[in-house]
Every structure is written in structure tokens, then in C-alpha cells.
Amino acid sequence: AQTVTQSQPEMSVQEAETVTLSCTYDTSENNYYLFWYKQPPSRQMILVIRQEAYKQQNATENRFSVNFQKAAKSFSLKISDSQLGDTAMYFCAFNDMRFGAGTRLTVKP
Amino acid sequence: KAGVTQTPRYLIKTRGQQVTLSCSPISGHRSVSWYQQTPGQGLQFLFEYFSETQRNKGNFPGRFSGRQFSNSRSEMNVSTLELGDSALYLCASSKGSNYEQYFGPGTRLTVT
Numbered sequence: 001a002q003t004v005t006q007s008q009p010e011m012s013v014q015e016a017e018t019v020t021l022s023c024t025y026d027t028s029e030n031n032y033y034l035f036w037y038k039q040p041p042s043r044q045m046i047l048v049i050r051q052e053a054y055k056q057q058n059a060t061e062n063r064f065s066v067n068f069q070k071a072a073k074s075f076s077l078k079i080s081d082s083q084l085g086d087t088a089m090y091f092c093a094f095n096d097m098r099f100g101a102g103t104r105l106t107v108k109p
Numbered sequence: 110k111a112g113v114t115q116t117p118r119y120l121i122k123t124r125g126q127q128v129t130l131s132c133s134p135i136s137g138h139r140s141v142s143w144y145q146q147t148p149g150q151g152l153q154f155l156f157e158y159f160s161e162t163q164r165n166k167g168n169f170p171g172r173f174s175g176r177q178f179s180n181s182r183s184e185m186n187v188s189t190l191e192l193g194d195s196a197l198y199l200c201a202s203s204k205g206s207n208y209e210q211y212f213g214p215g216t217r218l219t220v221t
Contacts, residue, residue, distance in 0.1 A: 033207040044112075045199065045212040091152060096142070096207055097165060099152035 006092055006100035013082045014108050020067075021077045021103045023092030030054075034068070034075045035093040039102075040085075048090070051075065082107045111135065113202050113213035121219045127188040130216045134181050134202030140164075141183040142210065143175060146197040155198075158183055159205065187218075195220045 003026045013019035025034070036048040051059045051068050058066050063083075067076045079086055087107045092100040114133045122128050134141050142165075143155040154167040158177035175185045181202070187194055197217050201210035 035210075037210075037212075044214050045201075047209045050209065096203070096210055097154040097157070097167070099144075099154070101151040 004092055004094050004098045004100040006090075006103050008103045009101070010104045010106070012106040012108055013079075015082055015084060017082055018078060018080045019082055019105065021079075021090050021092075021105065023075045023077070023100055025073050025075065025092075025094050025098075027073070027094065032095050034066075035096060036064070036066070036075075036077045037091045037093060037099075038086075038088045039091065040088040045091070049077065079105075084109060113200060113211050115198075115200050115213040115216050117216060118214065119217050119219075121221060122190050123221050124190055124192060126190050127186065128190060128218060130185045130187075130198055130200075130218075132183045132185070132200030132202075132213060134183070134200075135211055138202035138204055138211070139181055140203045140205050140208075141177055141181060142201045142203075143183070143185050144199040144201070145169075146199055146215070147195075152199070155185065157206075164206075190220045192220050194218065 005024045032053045034051045037045050038048045039045040049059050049061045049064050058068050063080045065078050084107050089102045091102045116131045140159045142157040145153045156175050157165040161177045172188045177183045197215045199215045200213045203210045
């Protein structure tokens with residue numbers, strides 16, 4: 001079974017700074033997809049970024065980028081120039097079915 | 110485009126009862142997935158339906174079941190409710206496996 005581990009239950013960062021959220025996973029598959037989803041307080045979950053395992057290039061979406069290390073089974077999310085609106089729960093997901101426990105990120109003014 | 114809708118938004122039931130939750134996906138999306146979200150267990154995958162067929166299933170007891178209709182709308186049923194079933198139930202729709210999922214606002218179920 002695939003498991004997804006987010007080892008940081010809570011993190012905080014000052015506005016405009018950079019923060020990295022960690023995610024590791026376990027799988028025997030060679031081709032798969034990884035996702036980061038964001039769930040703001042009392043709002044719906046939305047996709048932040050998606051990575052296909054067969055692509056070596058790290059995915060980037062504006063201020064959000066990932067560091068995908070396939071051999072290490074690691075998939076971290078970097079948020080640059082943090083904004084107050086980035087305050088949310090962040091979930092790492094494997095193949096859209098297995099989610100990590102989440103990291104609660106607070107951006108402080 | 111209208112988003113994913115879930116009804117009802119809030120529900121209070123007593124132990125032993127059964128409940129049915131409904132999810133209407135985004136128009137054109139054929140895949141609907143259901144998740145249970147609790148503070149202790151995080152987000153747990155229940156099942157996925159695609160074109161009226163259950164394609165994937167999580168590790169939940171048989172009390173949890175679902176179905177999908179020809180218009181892609183989906184329902185989830187929980188029978189013989191237990192206190193531990195209290196959770197936020199999220200529905201998500203997508204074009205297919207490993208495409209972006211669009212989540213609904215959830216149904217908050219409280220079992221007393």
C-alpha cells in the first residue's frame with residue numbers, strides 16, 4: 001500500500017519569506033502522480049501543484065514549486081514570497097487517492 | 110462553470126441510523142471520489158466512481174457504500190452509524206484518474 005507522510009503538523013512563516021513543506025511517500029510503482037492541495041480555513045480544497053513521476057523537471061506554479069526526488073521518494077513544496085492568503089492546511093497526495101495528514105501553515109504579518 | 114456541490118451541508122444523526130449524502134460534479138466530469146476528513150485521521154479515501162462503476166475503494170467497512178448515476182451525480186450511504194463516523198465528508202470530481210480534482214464544500218456529519 002502506498003503511504004504518504006507529512007512530518008510537519010504545523011509551520012509558520014513571516015510574510016514575504018520562503019517556506020518548505022515536506023512530504024515523503026512509499027510506493028513500488030514507477031509511474032505515478034503527486035499533488036499538493038491547499039485547504040484554506042473554512043474554504044474548499046484546491047489544487048496547488050501537480051507532478052508526474054516520469055518527468056524529471058520540477059513543477060512550478062508562480063510562487064509555488066516542488067523539489068521532487070524520485071529515488072528518495074520525497075516531494076517537498078516551496079512557497080516563495082509567502083502571503084497572508086497562503087495560510088491554510090496543505091496536503092500532499094499520491095495518485096489522487098492517498099493523502100498525507102496535512103501541514104497547517106500560518107503566514108504571519 | 111458551476112463547482113462541485115454537496116448536499117446537505119450539515120447533518121446530525123443518532124447512532125444506528127443511516128445517512129445518504131449527495132454530490133453533483135462539475136459538468137463534463139465523469140470521475141467522482143469521496144473522502145472522509147477527521148482531525149485525527151486526516152483525509153481518508155473512501156471510493157471513486159467513473160462512468161457509474163466503482164473503480165477504486167479505500168479501506169472502509171462495508172457500511173460505507175456509494176453509487177454513481179448516468180448523469181455522474183453520486184451518492185454515498187453510511188448504514189448503522191457509529192460515533193466515529195462523525196466527520197467532514199468531501200466529494201471531488203475530475204475528468205479522470207490523476208487529473209486535477211475539484212472538491213466540494215463537504216457535508217459535516219455529526220453522529221450523537
